[in-house]
Amino acid sequence: MSRKVLITGGTGLIGTRLAELLIDAGYEVALLSRQTSASHYHTFRWDPRHDILDPAAIRYADYIINLAGSSVSDGKWTEERKREILESRLNGTRLLAKELAKGEHHVRAFLSASAIGIYGDSGDKLVNEEMPPNTPADDFLADVSRKWEQAAQEVAALGIRTIIARIGIVLSTEGGALPQMARPVKLMAGAALGSGKQFMSWIHLDDLCRLLIQMLDEPQWQGTYNAVSPNPVTNQIFTETLADVMHRPLVLPKVPAFALNLMMGEMSEIVLASQRVSAEKVLNQGFTFEYPNLKGALDSFYAAEE
Template identity: 75%
Template sequence: MSRKVLITGGTGMIGTRLAEMLIDAGYEVALLSRTPGNGRYRSFRWDPLAGTIDEAAVPYADYIINLAGSSVSDGKWTQERKREILSSRLAGTQLMARELATGNHHVQAFISASAIGIYGDQDDRIVTEETPPAPDDFLAEVCRQWEAAAQSVAEDGIRTAIFRIGIVLSPEGGALVPLARTVKLMAGAPLGSGRQYMSWIHLDDLCRLFIQAMEEPQWQGTFNAVAPTPVTNKEFTETLAAVLHRPLVLPKVPEFGLKLVMGEMSEIVLASQRVSAEKTLQQGFRFEFPTLREALESFYGEQ
């Protein structure tokens, strides 16, 4: 039985861990890359913006996991940066859809990333997969177009699952690193009002979720990839400080200060998103790290 997985965006934080876990589970892994051949996995060349891809890439795969997209948290959101955030997601997914539409392959499932940014700022309302995308919101519009591109794969009759990913926790990268750094320096403080909800997921749970969705035919459609216990930013900061055995000394970091430093990107930490994991749980997925404390202790518990 052939078990080959092709990952787009495989060199990022999620893709790197996912590839390791797939190998451990007995799969073969290949990456799609603009600069192939510099890692431990087989890789195929593609250039989404130019619309070019190695013609052997898609026929290689039994499964495709689509994570390609430029990081939303690197650098201020200039107009150029915003174009890149959108085009890097859209072009890769559209290119995959185009290749899959040719029918010259044996791909059994297409798993594509999206983000909870699609919901915009929702205050303390619980949002589900049925909640419509936020209007007039940059990240929501990016996610809406990204999902529409992935949806066109489903229209070609390939089982497609789209995951709206929350704040991914890993000591290797993403939002946790700067937050933990400030707490370790005893400069930790809630951000903005501190009341905004953060819907998070442990990196390993996210990778296990992708693998389960790849393997089991009932995963089809859109799912939230978040742990079942979202927390407020204040609770997040307090839990992190407790796990790191550091006091929280500062009052809140004011919203205008964050906007000054981060620009529009401050939306990522200031927008409140209280996202339901119910549909994902009903599919039979079990979180290894359902609570924030367990997740943070898995990274920092020994320190």
């Protein structure tokens, strides 16, 4: 049986590693990209901003993994930047739904990324997929995630098996939050952020990619799942564990929230919002984490540097 996967956002942090592991697992991989020369994978052209999508791409695919979206942590959240973050997710997802609605395809499953930001700042309450996102209208990340998931539901409405993965903080030394957190720790300038009591729900990049592949592989995966490790930790514990693994002392006091607001503006909600997210649903579905605990995950990156 043909196993061809089409990935949007395939040159990003998750997509790059996911494509490698899909190839290892016996899948064929092609990308959707604005630049068709950007990769050694077969690449179809699309430009969601202008509603352009090579129809051959959809006809190629047995599975579609939709990861495309502008990074939320690159630069301050100006109104223009916020519009780009939202539209880069909605335009692509809607364009795929529109093309799939034409029916000339053999797509067996559609896997679309979302983010745990949909839960807003939930303090120390453990949140799961059954809880309706209870967020104020001024929570930008929750609003983006909610609209992104609504766009993915347009594919589910076509009768295609649709999986939405609410992704936590992805740990990798190749990009994302971890290198930004590790840099000050390495320079002995590491410190907890804000109160340090806010929960961080994280997942090792390899576990995330293995989870996404299992979601594709097994037809019982359908609907919405949290893609986080089973052991979220507070920002204080995260910072202390990172310092311990990197053999650096933590000598500085916590960075106060007002200072983060001054530096980052509204974007400070990325590091100050507390999200304690349950992994029970993916565990019950039969997924096994290689890195369920933070120390083991961080050791996998930094132990070799000793």
